[in-house]
Amino acid sequence: MNWDDLHVLAVLDREGSLAGxxxxxxxxxxxxxxxxxxxxxxxxxxxxxRLARSTPLTEKGKEIAAIARDMEQGAQRIERxxxxxxxxxxxxxxxxxxxxxxxxxxxxxxxxLRADHPDLQIVLSANSHIASLDSGQADLAVRMVExxxxxxxxxxxxxxxxxxxxxxxxxxxxxxxxxxIAFDETLAHVSQQRWLKEFAGDRPLDLLTGDFHSQFAAVxxxxxxxxxxxxxxxxxxxxxxxxxxxxxxxxxxxxxHADLKHAPxxxxxxxxxxAAFSKG
Numbered sequence: 001m002n003w004d005d006l007h008v009l010a011v012l013d014r015e016g017s018l019a020g021x022x023x024x025x026x027x028x029x030x031x032x033x034x035x036x037x038x039x040x041x042x043x044x045x046x047x048x049x050r051l052a053r054s055t056p057l058t059e060k061g062k063e064i065a066a067i068a069r070d071m072e073q074g075a076q077r078i079e080r081x082x083x084x085x086x087x088x089x090x091x092x093x094x095x096x097x098x099x100x101x102x103x104x105x106x107x108x109x110x111x112x113l114r115a116d117h118p119d120l121q122i123v124l125s126a127n128s129h130i131a132s133l134d135s136g137q138a139d140l141a142v143r144m145v146e147x148x149x150x151x152x153x154x155x156x157x158x159x160x161x162x163x164x165x166x167x168x169x170x171x172x173x174x175x176x177x178x179x180x181i182a183f184d185e186t187l188a189h190v191s192q193q194r195w196l197k198e199f200a201g202d203r204p205l206d207l208l209t210g211d212f213h214s215q216f217a218a219v220x221x222x223x224x225x226x227x228x229x230x231x232x233x234x235x236x237x238x239x240x241x242x243x244x245x246x247x248x249x250x251x252x253x254x255x256x257h258a259d260l261k262h263a264p265x266x267x268x269x270x271x272x273x274x275a276a277f278s279k280g
Contacts, residue, residue, distance in 0.1 A: 005039035006068040008032055009047060009057075013065035018055050093269045094123040097142035100212040101160070101252070102126040104231045106142070109276035113268065120265055139266055141255040142273060153256040158277030159249040162192050164199075165233040166242045167222040175243070176203070181218045181226035184208040195247035196227045252277055 012021040012032065022029045040047050047061035057065055097106055102124060110122070125138065141147075147154045170178065182205040183193045197205065207223055209215050215226040220238050227247070233239050254273055260266045 001039065001042045002035075003071070005035045005042070006064070007072060008035040009039060009061065009065050010068035010072050012036065012048070012055065013057055013062065013069070016054065016056075091265055092121045092123055093140065093265050094125070094138045095140045095142070095269060096125040096127055096138040098144055099126040100229055100232055101142055101144075103213070104229065105276050106273070109272055113272045117265075117268060120268065122269065139257055139260050139263075140269060140273070143253045143255060144250050145253070146251065147253055147255050152258050153261050155254050155274075156251050157254045157274050158252045160252060161230040161246065161249045162227050163230050163233070163241050163246045164225055164243045165219055165228050165239045166225040167219060167238065168240055169222055170219075170225060171240045171242045178203055178242075179207075179224040180205045181207045181209065181215050181224045183215075184210050186210055191250065192227050192247050199227075199245065 008021065008025065011024050012018065015021045015024050018029050018032050021032045025032065036048055043064070045060050045064075046058055047064065048055050048057050095106075103126070106124070113120070113122075142157075144160065166178070178200075180196065180200050180203060182196055182200075183190065185208075187193055187210065207218055209218070212229060212232060216228060216232055216236075218224065219226045219228065219233070220236070225242055234241075254270060256266060256270060
C-alpha cells in the first residue's frame with residue numbers, strides 16, 4: 001500500500017471532509033478522493049461513506065486512520081529530529097501567533113534576524129486558533145492563552161495591555177453616549193470581551209467583528225469605542241484613549257516543541273521573540 005494514501009486517510013479523519021482534507025494537504029478535492037479510492041482498492045475495504053455534505057469514515061476506516069495517525073506522528077518526529085540536528089542557521093522554522101501580535105510585535109522585530117541569518121526561512125502563520133505543535137503545524141507558537149500539558153517547552157515572555165480607544169470626535173461625546181465595537185459570538189469567552197460588556201452596561205455593543213484589525217479600522221472611522229491592544233492603538237495619532245479604566249493585561253506565552261529546543265534555527269527565532277516581547 002502507498003503511505004501517501006494512508007496519510008490522506010489520516011488527514012481526512014482529522015478534517016472531516018474531502019474539502020477540508022484538500023485544504024490541509026494543499027491538493028485538490030479530486031486528488032483526495034482518488035487517493036482514498038486507491039487505498040480502498042489496495043486494502044479491499046470500504047473506508048469512507050460518501051455522503052452529500054460529508055465524508056465520514058467507516059468503522060474499519062477509523063481503525064486504519066488511527067494507525068495512520070501514529071505513522072504520521074512518527075514521520076513528523078523524524079523531521080523534527082533532523083531539523084534539530086542541523087548545526088547551522090539555515091532551513092525553515094514555522095511560527096504561529098495571533099494576528100495582532102504578528103503585525104504589531106513580531107514582524108517589526110524580524111529585521112535584525114533576517115539581516116543576521118539570510119538563509120533562514122520563516123513560515124509565519126497569523127492565526128487565532130491554537131495550532132498543534134505535535135501534528136507538525138508549527139515549530140514554535142506564541143499564544144495569549146496559557147498552554148496546557150507538559151510535553152512542550154513553555155515560557156511566559158511578556159504581556160499585552162488593553163485600553164479603550166476612540167476617534168477624537170467620539171472622545172468628545174459624553175461617556176453615556178458611547179457606542180461600542182466588540183468581538184462577535186466566536187470570541188465572547190475571552191477575558192477582555194467580558195470586561196467590555198461589564199463596562200458598557202446598558203450602552204450598545206452594536207458593531208461586532210472577529211478580529212482586532214477590523215475593530216481598529218472601525219475605531220479610526222469614528223464608528224465607536226473599542227477595547228484595543230495598546231501596542232496597536234497607542235502609536236496611532238488618529239486615536240485617543242477615552243478612559244483610564246482598563247482590564248488586567250493578558251500574558252503572552254511562547255511554546256517550543258520539545259524535540260526542537262536545541263535546534264539553532266529555532267533557538268534564534270525564540271530569542272527574537274523573547275527580545276521583542278520584553279520591550280513591551
